[in-house]
Amino acid sequence: MSAEPSERSDLPAMAGTPATPPASHQRRKAERPSELLDAALQLFVEKGFAATKTEDIARLAGVSKGTLYLYYTSKEDLLREVISQRVSTRIAEGLAQAAAHQGSATELMRTLLVDWWMQTLESDASGVFKLVVSEVRNFPEIAELWFNEVSQPGSQLIGGMVQRGIDSGEFRPVDVLSVVYSIVMPLVMLCVHRHSLGACECPGMSLEPQAFIRAHIDLVLRGISTHPEP
Amino acid sequence: MSAEPSERSDLPAMAGTPATPPASHQRRKAERPSELLDAALQLFVEKGFAATKTEDIARLAGVSKGTLYLYYTSKEDLLREVISQRVSTRIAEGLAQAAAHQGSATELMRTLLVDWWMQTLESDASGVFKLVVSEVRNFPEIAELWFNEVSQPGSQLIGGMVQRGIDSGEFRPVDVLSVVYSIVMPLVMLCVHRHSLGACECPGMSLEPQAFIRAHIDLVLRGISTHPEP
Amino acid sequence: MSAEPSERSDLPAMAGTPATPPASHQRRKAERPSELLDAALQLFVEKGFAATKTEDIARLAGVSKGTLYLYYTSKEDLLREVISQRVSTRIAEGLAQAAAHQGSATELMRTLLVDWWMQTLESDASGVFKLVVSEVRNFPEIAELWFNEVSQPGSQLIGGMVQRGIDSGEFRPVDVLSVVYSIVMPLVMLCVHRHSLGACECPGMSLEPQAFIRAHIDLVLRGISTHPEP
Amino acid sequence: MSAEPSERSDLPAMAGTPATPPASHQRRKAERPSELLDAALQLFVEKGFAATKTEDIARLAGVSKGTLYLYYTSKEDLLREVISQRVSTRIAEGLAQAAAHQGSATELMRTLLVDWWMQTLESDASGVFKLVVSEVRNFPEIAELWFNEVSQPGSQLIGGMVQRGIDSGEFRPVDVLSVVYSIVMPLVMLCVHRHSLGACECPGMSLEPQAFIRAHIDLVLRGISTHPEP
């Protein structure tokens, strides 16, 4: 939220000057789209697309109703952009992290999955899961985007790790796809939950997310391991 | 469609009851509320609460716009009724099934969980999961209902089974709540998915639900078992 | 204006009863479209399409904003309907009158043209000329309608009369089309004028329309006659 | 485009005038108002006042939205200026031409009317007729302007010629005003038509304007002449 990287850090600030932003008008223009996207995501996730008023998005972003339309052609456009933008950011992160790590499949899964999903859960990207679940049927193009950019690469990545474990003898010869779902669905659900029932006053899930993620991964690993630890 | 047997089955009234009156008309009247609820559920799940028009609900139920208001005081009323009605029906079913079964914790879980969730997934009750996920934040009373009628008793039931397994030595002394979530979240997610991404044209999950549910339960059981089968 | 023929004069009213209208609700519904069209025509002609507010049309027709949309799908729809409806009515009238008359070409023109154009000028159909002139370029479909339903048949009719006069020796062998325009353009312009400059306070044209029309037709007839009266 | 010779023709400044300054930039500045008026006229005529966007006017004139407001205080101001400017230019031309000519009333009308109206029809001044017809009722001040600057002097001029013909025995003792309208209305209508139905794809008037104007004047002259040519 409000994490705009302030675009192209404009020349190293001269020592002493407190990095004055170049000019309020220009600054604003550069940041508007991102601020609007943040506001839109927050409200779409909270209230749903149809129940969110464009004026509220604008107000939350600190601009007037009309300004929104200088940057996005319609409320629906805003929805598309919010999803595709936030999703691609997060997926790129995941691939980068995967490339950086190494080790046994077991180790890899224990670190990579826990890290990436914790970051996702705690960033506002987690809201996108709930948003997509709620709105795909009204906006079929989102389905395609999601499949190509998220489901497919995600399954590939995790499925690849499971397969490696099988090949190396760490894991039993399980049905890879089925295991991928067993691993991933609770994590997705965690994100969804955080922005639906989890956001309500009610007692809710009395369990630390991080603790649960670790326990869940361990549970699955033990379930597929050839040599379960005692 | 749990309840309404659809007006076609006009079985002869049992002797003793006064010759059933012009049937088709009387029957209809009695079934209206339920038909409206069916229609509402279908559309709320498909389009979301805000994007569903009362007129569409009425039309789908085969009545006029005004008639809807003879049975329900508002669109929101319809939402509340749909959820609480469908939910209580399904939960009662679950408790009944649980009471009927017996055997080891492992066995119990393998049959009970698979059966109940498969029925739920295939009935239109599965849509309620998606509906609740999408709408709770706009209607906080739903959260309370859900917690009291679903989350709480559901966790109790499954948690109870896990605890029994631990007590009997079938399962390792795991954190019960955590395991409950690992078990249940993919199953909930399956229901949600069926009415969001799963309902789109896109390739989607290429996995038989029943096969997955079995595999998932097995995976978890192996993960918590003290004597995993080789 | 407000000249709705009250649809299907419902059975001869019993002598004594003042022809009670059948039921206010039903009555209204039947008359609404026509009342809305009247209101729309008046305002579109007066202010132009873009400057007319749908709410004003509704108010002038004595209904609320929303009611308008029960009968017409959009403001533009209203424009199309107004034009095509009023035009076809008037043209049918003209053809009927032409069929009814007979006599020499000269006589025919002197009666038919004067009568039809005077009626048109004084009915609210005259506004349609101004409306079409002002709006065709924004709504090209109107051009087609106008050409097929008005320009074409109108030219045919008048051109036919001129040709008959030439054939019978009443008129010199003039260029028919050119004469048609010389005849018709001032009459069209009279209609247009009545709803633009003619509607302003300014001194305006100090000439009785009927007197002008007669004089104009006489002038043209003398211009093409083979035996101009002395 | 009566006035602005378009910045391309940079004829060498006549000796004596100080070497023209950085030309293209200075020139532009001086021509801005006129370029804006041209753009405004074109769009007002094409789309109507209300449906024309100030931004489109600015873009067509090659400046930004804000610049427009440096020269004109409002969109309405632009409308007033466009009309009064174009009108006075054209009327002045007409008076000049009238003063330059001489001869019999018949001759005068045959040359003067044909020339002036052909020039008007082909310049963008013709659009002003359509614009005025469409917009007077929304801007009553235009009516006054039009009456004083156009209708009045125009009627005077033409009426004067007719009267001269009557006095000289060329024309019969007709009603002058009526004849003026018979003469002028088709010519005005020609201008209006050119920017409304005439601008559409439809078949349209299949008649050369110049041929028609000549024929029309001839027709009227024959209609009022005391000695019609055989």
Next chain:
DNA sequence: GATGAATGAGGTTTCATTCAT
């Protein structure tokens, strides 16, 4: 002078709800 980002009043259209029939 020139720009174009920003504003917000105002216009069109939708839709939950009412109520006369």
Next chain:
DNA sequence: AATGAATGAAACCTCATTCAT
């Protein structure tokens, strides 16, 4: 009980105008 015509609040979006740069 059932209908569906009518309402009007409210939502989306546009665009004339302003003003900081």
